[in-house]
Amino acid sequence: MPLLWILIMVFAVAAIGFWAARNRAMTSADGDSRALHSLPNYYGTNAALSAIVPSLAVLALWLIMQPLLIETSVSKLIPDAAISEDTTRSLMMSDVRRIAHGLDTAIAEGGMTPDEATGLRSELTNLRERLASVGVALGSDVQAEVLFAAQKYRMMTRRASLYMMFSVLTLAMIGAAYAWSRSDKDFRARNIVEKAVLALLISAASIAILTTLGIVMSMLFETWNFFGQYEATSFFFGIKWAPDFRGDSALGILPLLWGTLYISLIALVVAVPIGLFAAIYMSEYAGPGLRAVAKPLIEILAGIPTIVYGLFALLTVGPALRDYFAQPLGFSGGADSVLTAGLVMGIMLIPFVSSLSDDIINAVPQSLRDGSLGLGATKSETIRQVIIPAALPGIVGAVLLATSRAIGETMIVVMGAGAAAAQLDKGLLEAINPLEAMTTVTTRIVSQLTGDTDFAAPETLVAFALGLTLFVITLGLNVLALYIVRKYREQYE
Known part of the structure; x- marks a missing residue:
């Protein structure tokens, strides 16, 4: 049945x-x-x-x-x-x-x-x-x-x-x-039902914890198997990524980490100023009618699937950068580049920064605004010297959470930045060129586990080591964001 x-x-x-x-x-x-x-x-x-x-x-x-x-x-x-x-x-x-x-x-x-x-x-x-x-x-x-x-x-x-x-x-x-x-x-039916509901709530909360533990333990087990076949020092400090299932592989994580951090940095350079300025405008300058329309429109960006952003990067942003920026300036390169993926990912992150910053700025008590204006400060001076400092811990936390989101992105990088690892062994200029194609940790995880592969080979098991490393990095960023928000958050009456 x-x-x-x-x-x-x-x-x-x-x-x-x-x-x-x-x-x-x-x-x-x-x-x-x-x-x-x-x-x-x-x-x-x-x-x-x-x-x-x-x-x-x-x-x-x-x-x-x-x-x-x-x-x-x-x-x-x-x-x-x-x-x-x-x-x-x-x-x-x-x-x-x-x-x-x-x-x-x-x-x-x-x-x-x-x-x-x-x-x-x-x-x-x-x-x-x-x-x-x-x-x-x-x-x-x-x-x-x-x-x-x-x-x-x-x-x-x-x-x-x-x-x-x-x-x-x-x-x-x-x-x-x-x-x-x-x-x-x-x-006493009510007592029994309330205890049962409490047990169900605890079970539901425990599922997330147990799931996280299961994921971490599975990655730890496979990562242990990987390091049994490949040297940890070569993995963490190697500057070349060249997996070869015939046995002659270079599996250094540094090129992948550099590509991940480089693309994330460009994305944050785009998302943080635009998102923060949009939040300041909506919370301090926009009227109720405009805010009711503008805020949902910005948040629509968060609901767009990442594959759509990837197609936008592949078909629009990448060719435009190549034809109207790189080639006129004499730079070589194709549509796939760090700059392409970073710009599109920055657009994707704008609603994360703007929505969180808007909520944090609105949480600053009106009494601080009134006191600053009463002392003769202008509206812009009040924003710069009172509101932003008061909301700064929460804004920093929002930026760190957006960073975690950028580091874990896959589809935009696959379609916008290409699949080649950063060439750290060819010099500094090659490594920092934003018009070069670079890949990230997440895309390599997908690549190493896709297709007809030997799951006992280090070239496949390396995906679990990459996943565990990425998990530790994003977990550290989230913990840092929570620490900053809780430690430096102002408590107002």
Whole structure:
């Protein structure tokens, strides 16, 4: 049965439990809700939660464990002799899953009955014909052992799914029935529901923390494997990036870090002044009507997908810089350059700086403005000498958060700055030329993990080391931003 139907039935049981428990509580109080310990809906909510929470917890655990246990069991059915030297057991299990899915497709589309799918065994020719009739292709190199394992995989999956449906629905009904039996006028349903909601809120908050820990631990594990095959000093201090899956690789991170920081610097040079001046205008000069229109229009920039910015860089900004700036001045280079990516990324960051700075400037108390103006300062002097210093910690924090956003950008760099690493070994002028193509850490992570690669090779594992390094840098910037905001923020009455 599809997962959606299981969820619908669980929520149907919860709805029935809600109605039944609420009515039972009202009946125990002779229809007078004032005689109840809690409001009537609390009794129904307790029954609904008793049906939903345990059943969905079991469902989630089952969905995680079922594939692992079935694959472990089915994998043992494939003898070692059936695994050739040019493949692995995991690749054969991929074929098993594909064939099992093909059998299910053939049954669903009417090309085969369940008994035929189970009884074909090693009749590969017949199986290919029957699957081909419903558009499921089966390679000619499929072995009888793989077919047998696929049939077992399919049967075990279907049987486990039936057990899952039965267990989840039974648990939902037991939970609803138990809550219904406890619903009377003296039952403290409100206390139970509030504790359950508190537990759900804590669980929701813990998911983000556990997810972060899982990401960090996975990167740490793969990074450890990488440094077991490649020297850490060569990685952190190498000035050349030239991955080669034939074994002669130079995997220095410094060219990628330089490209990342250079592009981010240009982006901030564009975004910070424009964003800050826009925030000052909207908070101090613009009227309510203009502000109500201008602020949403600026924030629209934050909702544009980065791929659109990348296309803008590739098709408009890059060719314009090449044709109207670089070539007239005698510089060589194509449309892909650090300047192209930096300018477009700066446009993308304007709403981050302007919106945060606008909120921070508006948080400065009006009494400071009135006091400055009362002492004879002009409006511009008040902004320069009172408002900006008071809001400066928050503005610095906004800039650092925008920096973290710039460092983690990928699509604009891919389409605007090219894929070549900075040539630090060719001299300073080559490294600081903004019209040269340079790549960043994020684009190299994507490149190293894309395609048919060997995940045990250092050329692939380096992506995890790059990711961990980028994570540490952005985490440090975020921590610094929070520290500056909290330490130097003025507290006003």
